[in-house]
Amino acid sequence: QTNSSHLTLSYCIDPDWMPYEAIRNGEHVGISSDYISLLAASTGYQLELFITKSWQESLESLARGDCDFIAMLNKTPARERTMVFTDTFFTASNVLVAKTGTNVVHGYDAMDGKVLAVVRGYRHDEYINRYYPHIPLVQFDTEMAAIQAVADGHADVAVGSLLAVNSLIYTHGLNSLQVIGLAQPHDMLRIGVSRRLGQGTSTFPLSSNELVARFNTAIADISELQHVQIYRKWNNVKYVERTNYRVFLWPLASVLLILFGVIWRNRTVAAHNLKLTRANAELERLQEQLVEKNRNLEFLSIHDPLTGLYNRNFMLQRAEEAVNAFERFKLPVSLIVMDVDRFKSINDKFGHSVGDRVLVEISKLAQRSLREVDIVSRWGGEEFLVICPNTDEKEASVLAERIRSRCEANTIPPVQVPITCSFGIAEIQQGDDFSSWFDNADKCLLRAKSEGRNRVVCNDDIG
């Protein structure tokens, strides 16, 4: 009679075959670890992991009797010599892996001289040697080493179980590799119980066949839901993570692209705006220059550039207006013609620029001496003309006298002596046009000159 709760069995696994099984920090992890837990619970046996460093070592440990069974492996004719196998409790596809861009290969018949990487002691090693002896094989200790050999160009194709291959490709970032086809046969994973069990030195009360029968009962009890849960638990977190990265990659790239687009556009617009602002500022400056020039032109068109007084053209227009206004309103208006005395001698003696300065000073003096309403202009050379609106001859002669006396009292350096002026005045008469009106004033000026200069002569004085 056996008390199953005290019965202990040790088992070996492949220490590096995720997600099927592996030893991590001395613990059994992976798909087979969950099945072992279910079987332990179902049988009541204590199932203990015997730690090994490689798959080869696990097979050897079983052969030596260090472990009683192997947790998960395929049945092969060679293995059947040392093990009795349970029913299959997990199936998985095998795949061929090669560099991205390699043609798809359907099975080993299409290998076409390619060098195939396999794991030493795995079923494929035995299977290909038996059925496809012409395929050149290179053997590696782990699936990772076999796949890495393809990535590094030491082999053309590697064969491995789908889940493990996926896991390795994605956890190790071997982006240059891809699955190029399915490889027969599929994995039909079972427990392999050592034929030594129940024989020789074995203290276990059941024979290997009896234990297999016991395990088969437990395997049959595993529900489909439990199978699915185990599969989903271990099939393969990394793969999902990586898929997520890809899901985010395009949106992220699009967002970055749009962001760069917006930044680039803003920079372009800003640069364009800066150009526009500068162009506008330049335009404004030119416009101001133009306005200023127009203002100068306008000024020059009606002013004398030397003295700043109105010029002859402007004065002619104002004089015509004065004649017209007189014809309509009969209000008195007088004309004063003023001429600098002996100006030629000033030019001759002191030079033309001193002569210019004298003209400027006398202009200012005349302007200061007249009323707001009077219009004073430089008529030509050293001759000035003043229109005095609402002014009769007598009143105009008072104005002229004021200018005359101020000139006389004034000296303009370097001319030592006072510079005097002579004046002719005529009030407009009925029937006068500008020409006759001016002639009258000019005659008076000639009289003033001939009578000794520095004096004011009115039309009335001539009679």
Ligand SMILES: Nc1nc2c(ncn2[C@@H]2O[C@H](COP(=O)(O)OP(=O)(O)OP(=O)(O)O)[C@@H](O)[C@H]2O)c(=O)[nH]1
């Ligand atoms: N410096 C200067 N001289 C001028 C200007 N316009 C005319 N003149 C000179 O003024 C002088 C006028 O001389 P005249 O017409 O002989 O008369 P005046 O010397 O003033 O003698 P009276 O009029 O008879 O008193 C001439 O020599 C002209 O060359 C000017 O804008 N600047």
